Amino acid sequence: MKSLRELYTVGRGPSSSHTIGPTRACCLFREEHPDADRYEVTLFGSLALTGRGHLTDVAVRDALAPVHTDILWNTERTDLPHPNTMELRAYKNGALTGEMTALSVGGGAISIPGRPDTESPEVYPETSYAEISAFCSANRLRLSDYVFLREGEGIRDYLYDIWNTMKQSVSDGLTRTGELPGGLEVERKAQYLYNRRHIDESPQTRENRLVCAYAFAVAEQNASGGEIVTAPTCGASGVMPAALLYMQEERGFSDEAIVRALAAGGVIGDLIKTNASISGAECGCQAEVGVACSMAAAALAQIYELSSADIECSAEIALEHNLGLTCDPVLGLVQIPCIERNAMASIKAFNAVMLAKSLESKHKVSFDEIVEVMYQTGKDMNHGYRETSVGGLAKIYAEKGK
Secondary structure: OOHHHHHOOOEEOOOOOOOHHHHHHHHHHHHHOOOOOOEEEEHHHHHHHHHHOOOHHHHHHHHHHOEEEEEEEEEEOOOOOOOEEEEEEEEEEEEEEEEEEEEEEOOOOOEEEHHHHHOOOOOOOOOOHHHHHHHHHHHHHHHHHHHHHHOHHHHHHHHHHHHHHHHHHHHHHHOOOEEEOOOOOOOOOHHHHHHOOOOOOHHHHHHHHHHHHHHHHHHHHHHHHOOEEEEOOOOOOHHHHHHHHHHHHHOOHHHHHHHHHHHHHHHHEEEHHHOOOHHHHHHOHHHHHHHHHHHHHHHHHHHHHHHHHHHHHHHHHHHOOOOOEEEOOOHOOOOOOOHHHHHHHOOOOHHHHHHHHHHHHHOOOOHHHHHHHHHHHHHHHOOOHHOOOHHHHHHHHHHOOO
C-alpha cells in the first residue's frame, strides 16, 4: 500500500478526481513537453460528463498556462481503462510532438498506463486488515503505532499539518455566508446550523447539530474551491474533520489523540483504495462518502482506545451501511446531494462505533469482505449513478427544470 501522504493531501475543491488529478497529469505532461506551442486535452467518461461542473476545464488550462490549450469533451467512448480517462497531446509548429494517457483514479492520484516510473513506492507490505491485525497482535502494536512504524516518524508531523488544515477548513467554512457558485443558488448553511441552538435541545441533538455544522463548513468550502484535505476525496472531505473536531472541542481530546485517529482512519482508507476504489466515477458515492464514513468510524474507535477487532468492526459497519450509495451530483456540482451526505456520514460514523462496542465479538462480517462487496457493488452499478449526472437525483432535478 502507498503512504498516507497520498490519501491525505491538501488541495482546492471541488473535486480531487476532476481537478487535483487532472492538474497533476497536466503538470507532468508540461514538464515532459515544455517546448509545445499548443496542447490538446481530450476528456472522457465522467471527466467529460461532469467536468464543467467540477471545473476540470479550468484546472487543465491553469496547469498548462500560458500555452494555448484546446479541450475536447468526448462523452461517447465507453471502452475506457477508467471512467476518469484523459488524453494529452503536445504540438509544435502544427506537428504532434508527444502524447500521454492519464487516469484520475480518485483522491487526486493519477495512473499513467505503461509508465511504472510515475508510480510512488509501496510503504506497507500488508494489504488486508487481517494481515495488519495479525502483525499488530504479534508485535503488540496499536493501529496508529503500526502506521508510525511503517511510515517512519515523519508521518506524525505530516498528520499534525493535515489536522491543522482540517481545522482551518472548518473555521473558514463557519465564517462564510452567501450563495455557492455554479448556478444552483445553494445557500451556505454551516454558520446557520452552528448558531441555531434550540431551547429544548437535548445533548444528542446538540451533538448532531454541531457535527453537521462542521461537515457542512468543509463541504461548502470544497464546493466553492476553498482549501481542504482529501479524506479520502474532495467530495467527502467534510466527514473526518467534523467527527474529529467535535471530539476535540466537546470531549477535550488532544492533538496527539487526533493524529493517532487520523493514522488509524488512514489505514482504512488506504486499504479500500488498494483493494477497491475511492473513485465516485468508478464505484459511486459509496467509494467516497462511504469510505470517509468508514475512515471516521475507525478514527473514533481509535480515540476511544478500542481493540483492533472493534476498530475493524466499526469501519466495517460504516462501510456496509453505505453500500449502493450513488454518485449523482446535480449539474455536475459538488453541492446537491454531496454536502448533506457529508453531514449524514459524519453522524453515521458515531453510530457505527456505538454499535461495534455493543456487538463486541458477535459481528460476523469482516472488513476485508465488505471492501470486496463494495467494489463488486460499484462495478455492478449502472453508469448513470457513477458521477455522470445522467441518473438519479441529477436526472430528476434536470427533468423538473429546477
